[in-house]
Amino acid sequence: MSDKSGRLKDEGSRTQVVAAGATAGLISRFVIAPLDVVKIRLQLQTHSLSDPFLSQKDLRGGPVYRGTIPTMRHIMQTEGLTGLWKGNVPAELLYVCYSAVQFTTYRQVTILLHRTVGEDRLPPAAESFIAGGSAGAVSTAVTYPLDLLRTRFAAQGNDKVYTSLPRALRQIGREEGFRGFFRGLGPGIAQIVPFMGIFFATYESLRLPLSQIDLPFSTGNAFAGMIASVVAKTGSFPLDLVRKRIQVQGPTRQRYVHKNIPEYRGTVATVKAIMRNEGIRGLYRGLTVSLFKAAPASAVTLWTYERALRLYITMGEKAVQDM
Template sequence: MAPPSQGSRLQVVTAGATAGLISRFVIAPLDVVKIRLQLQSHSLSDPLSHESLGGSPIYKGTVRTLRHIVKHEGITGLWKGNLPAEMMYVSYAAIQFTAYRSTTMLLHRLFGEENRFPQAAESFIGGAAAGAMATATTYPLDLLRTRFAAQGNDRVYTSLRQAIGEIHRDEGIKGFFRGLSPGLAQIVPLMGIFFAIYETVRQPLGRLDLPWGSGDATAGMLASIVAKTGVFPLDLVRKRIQVQGPTRSRYVHRNIPEYVGTIRSIRQILKREKVRGLYRGLTVSLMKAAPASAVTMWTYERVLNLLISYGGDDSVESAA
């Protein structure tokens, strides 16, 4: 992350949005696989068949799931939900980087340079605040992304406009915010830990001559892996709550149990699927999170520096 004083507000928003757009397209297939695995509630150790699960597929592993989706839904199946996801990633990244910058600048104003927080603490606060704000603002798009990625050939929604209309009609405004509680409970420590680790290791790694490239990208990968693993169960619960409602039995997994509330959902998963059930899709999530964060941070830094070199760093606007 660039220092709070680097770049105007418009430059920061543009760099963040560009980073989100590119990152999302690159990792879209892995995101679909992750969601499918997270929504699979049956135990793979039990004797199962396609018929006994009411037509639900049985996914085992990242590569086999990728092959299954391509075989039965075509290559485009790996980009299901990409439109709301792209909208979410662009908006999320722009809000996240702007909020992070604004929060750290506010801390500087409140406490001054002499009494400022340690870098890791400042990054944690800024990252947590930025993550919470971006999550709450873009959450309806996140829910739409999940529902589109969860549907098979028997499509629940045929278009983004239809999905918005049906959710509003059948579930009300609250329907767009199903699972927001675990989402916020997840994102605050996730982004806090992510930015704290990223800012701590970015400069030391930047001084090394790494054979695989930028220290920014490496720092982003390390920070993402640690943070993502710690809060993954909340991400899984969020996904399962997002597909609740009148369409719950119409997705590719037709046997998704009914979940109500974060704590009750965790208990229900532990009872039915044991601890392993809370970590379904973790492997592909880490595979997705590392390149996504690396691409996001690398693109953000480069685009921001490019914008500053061509447009200048408006110190008046930056301080606003």
């Protein structure tokens, strides 16, 4: 079913694409879970590390994290090894559903563009940007409650805000209503559209050229995915941080590890408040670990996706032959 260029989006049936996307998300999520927890903790840290007057009164009993490795060490010492996988259940569900919806939407939007505009009328980069941005927006909206739950579980310390996923669903629904599950959706959509557009455009531009180069310890596809992730993540990171800050708003705001998270209202107001109180650097807290996480996550996702899809296609062909 692949076209002459062997493009990722044109291979396999709809069911095979869904299965391959879900498999890729599941494996990728488990591998990078500890880095994801560290990123969220750093993004929610609002106090300046260079403030000489910082006191426990300001922290309200919360920790001070300084860099990726020290943060991982601190979490392991105070919360145990399992602390690095907090929020992994909703995150696994998120990544499986998100990846499946993402790759399916990407494929369907591409097919729609071919039917309405023509296969060769749009430049490959423009086609990938439109399809990638659309896939990111749809995936984010559909799976957003799981993203919010992942953030809140990763943000809680030894004092449990939510003891289980079912109780978290009931508590948020009771205390915050249906809208509580979609706190921060605005910056989430605003962030994911350019991120996915830039990601897929960069990936499609680099995949074929890099596949012809003999790269050590990597395939061209994986290396293209790593580069695309770094470029896209850096450009859209401030909105990702804003989304995390808004996700922990509500009646439980002062019960997470960082108990001094300010009250934010709206995307623009949040950006202004962060820049006023923390400076421009405040919008990039956790960027280093985010980049470190994004590269292997996307590489594992795309590497697994393409091999899982190839496996499912082979299994499908074999099943047809055996009939």
